[in-house]
Amino acid sequence: MSRVEQNRRIDYIEFPTTNIEETKRFYSEVFEWEFTDFGPDYTSFTDGRMGGGFSVAPEVPAGGPLIVLYSTNLAEIEARVRESGGKIVKETFEFPGGRRFHFTDPSGNELAVWSEG
DSSP states (O other), rough: HHHHHHHOOEEEEEEEOOOOEEEEEHHHHHHHOOEEEEEEEEEEEESSSOOOEEOOSSOOOSOOOOEEEEOHHHHHHHHHHHTTOOEEEEEEEETTEEEEEEEETTTTTEEEEEEEE
16 A cells, blocks of 8 residues: 555554563464564564554553454454453444454453454
8 A cells, every 4th residue: 555545544553562472472363463573672563454563561551542353253253362361341242233342452452353243
């Protein structure tokens, strides 16, 4: 995608993490993200479409924007989140157009995953 096509779109997302290796393991196992390390305190990721990073922080503050991921198989991803050490913080619920659940990763970042109907 060219820079013109990126105009006014989310380009990169950064999250705090208390443990880089645990974070990489979790997102690799659940979502198959790929990582590139930039020193011991920062790793970048790509999900195949969007990029971002994780930087070491003493703690992960609560709140902030909610990042919502998409999955064609919500039940499979929920199981993978649980198996990989994530915690479901809002069970699957329906909304107009689909269903979703919220989870926290091992560092405490809250994200959601949604799917159609």
